[in-house]
Amino acid sequence: MLDIETIDSILAKFPQTKGNLIAILHEVQNHYRYLPEEELRYISKRTGVPITQIYSIVNFYNRFSLKPKGKHVICVCLGTACHVKGAEKVINEVKMKLNIDVGETTDDMKFTLEEVRCIGACSLAPAVVVDEKTYGKVTPKEMSSILAKYNKE
Amino acid sequence: MASKVNITIDGRQIQAPEGMTVLEVAKKEGIFIPTLCYLDALEPEGTCRLCIVEVSGSIRHSIRVSCIQEVREGLIVETNTERIQRNRRVLMELLLARTPYSKELLDLAKKIGVVTSRFHAEEFDDCVRCGRCVRVCRDQIGAHALCWVNRGYQRTVTTDFDRLSEYCIGCGSCVQVCPTGALKMEDRGNERIIYKWGQILARFKLEKCSKCGKPFAPRKYLEHMARKVYKPRGQELAEIVCPECARKVERRPFPAPEFPVGKTPFGF
Ligand code: SF4
Numbered sequence A: 001m002l003d004i005e006t007i008d009s010i011l012a013k014f015p016q017t018k019g020n021l022i023a024i025l026h027e028v029q030n031h032y033r034y035l036p037e038e039e040l041r042y043i044s045k046r047t048g049v050p051i052t053q054i055y056s057i058v059n060f061y062n063r064f065s066l067k068p069k070g071k072h073v074i075c076v077c078l079g080t081a082c083h084v085k086g087a088e089k090v091i092n093e094v095k096m097k098l099n100i101d102v103g104e105t106t107d108d109m110k111f112t113l114e115e116v117r118c119i120g121a122c123s124l125a126p127a128v129v130v131d132e133k134t135y136g137k138v139t140p141k142e143m144s145s146i147l148a149k150y151n152k153e
Numbered sequence B: 001m002a003s004k005v006n007i008t009i010d011g012r013q014i015q016a017p018e019g020m021t022v023l024e025v026a027k028k029e030g031i032f033i034p035t036l037c038y039l040d041a042l043e044p045e046g047t048c049r050l051c052i053v054e055v056s057g058s059i060r061h062s063i064r065v066s067c068i069q070e071v072r073e074g075l076i077v078e079t080n081t082e083r084i085q086r087n088r089r090v091l092m093e094l095l096l097a098r099t100p101y102s103k104e105l106l107d108l109a110k111k112i113g114v115v116t117s118r119f120h121a122e123e124f125d126d127c128v129r130c131g132r133c134v135r136v137c138r139d140q141i142g143a144h145a146l147c148w149v150n151r152g153y154q155r156t157v158t159t160d161f162d163r164l165s166e167y168c169i170g171c172g173s174c175v176q177v178c179p180t181g182a183l184k185m186e187d188r189g190n191e192r193i194i195y196k197w198g199q200i201l202a203r204f205k206l207e208k209c210s211k212c213g214k215p216f217a218p219r220k221y222l223e224h225m226a227r228k229v230y231k232p233r234g235q236e237l238a239e240i241v242c243p244e245c246a247r248k249v250e251r252r253p254f255p256a257p258e259f260p261v262g263k264t265p266f267g268f
């Protein structure tokens, strides 16, 4: 269902669309944890930015997602340093515990698993980011307790 | 009056208006530079890189893309050095990897001395990612039906959310400017489809000519013509008449397409 009120209130924060489209999309993404098609089409109508252009932008940036994401996004670093320090085992732990693959979301919409190549925290390798929080030197066992913690929330 | 600058192309001293690109000046002087993504009527985008030239003088000695490189005082351009030829050939081989059967591309390849490609793509879709289709639809037609998605090797032309386009008017301009035939348009009975490898982009019912009864144009296209071509001339699109009937029966020329299709390197 198209949620006009939410979008209107986001758009109201940006009197000018020009130069603000990305910021608008960010807010929408934060609100829904993804960018729903109907909402994007509505934004296009309201702002006059062609939907093809919006689609192209959304597609370009990894930060944006067209598929619903879980409540918590688990991002495991598979960069060189983290890889060497055993990130593979950490990510496998998540896959096994949640029964999802990279890019997938659990059925209860709680978790989405993503991978990334180096987040610039190599000294903390292997690093995992859950939502906005970074965890360093993560062992599979710790990963499992991190998951349990977020699962309770 | 734009002020002039003095430049040299292949040893020839030329006076060129400021703001012109190297490619435009070379063309005016009859100097051949191969191009693929460039099209007279469209804003250049510099994507295919075939038009590279070597510059020096008032710019650091380097390879530049001539369709987007503006001239400036004291610029020295070499369009066909050994180094340029070598680079162009590699670029062409890369383009051919995914577009091995396009006659147009093969002709252009021959012109710059490439016969086959060392590279092989697993899948060919004939698209060289020149972006002419996206640009013509956006800038000339104003329909904004096409866009780019994905990056790198996965980059491809599509419609919004990869669905049948609501915005496409079925004018066929994108098909007309596509240098490789990757985009196609087909009228079957009273239906028109615009499609590319593995994806139908838009689909239309064709309106019948009121004189001969032949289905010939999508309604959206006729509406577009009425709004963009007839109305500015103070005319109205009163009857729906196909181009042939308009010529034969009424001796009235069908309005020229508003998109001035320029000469492409392939002569269409
Ligand atoms: S046929 Fe459709 S997609 Fe192609 S240029 Fe015309 S409006 Fe754009």
Ligand code: SF4
Binding pocket: B126, B127, B128, B129, B130, B131, B132, B133, B134, B157, B174, B177, B178, B179, B180, B181, B182, B183
């Ligand atoms: S479909 Fe044709 S015009 Fe469009 S980018 Fe591909 S080759 Fe160029």
Ligand code: FES
Binding pocket: A077, A078, A079, A080, A081, A082, A083, A117, A118, A119, A120, A121, A122, A123, A125, A126, A127
């Ligand atoms: S490799 Fe993981 S943070 Fe750098």
Ligand code: FES
Binding pocket: B034, B035, B036, B037, B038, B045, B046, B047, B048, B049, B050, B051, B052, B065, B066, B067, B068
């Ligand atoms: S013609 Fe200049 S980059 Fe394609």
